[in-house]
Amino acid sequence: MKKNFGSEWEENLKDEAEYWLIRRR
Secondary structure (H helix, E strand, O other), X not given: OHHHHXXXXXXXXXXXXXXXXHHHO
């Protein structure tokens, strides 16, 4: 469960980082 949660969190973080990068432009 923890491993799955970590993977999901990492994917979400990548999505958020991309979203912020686009917004900051």
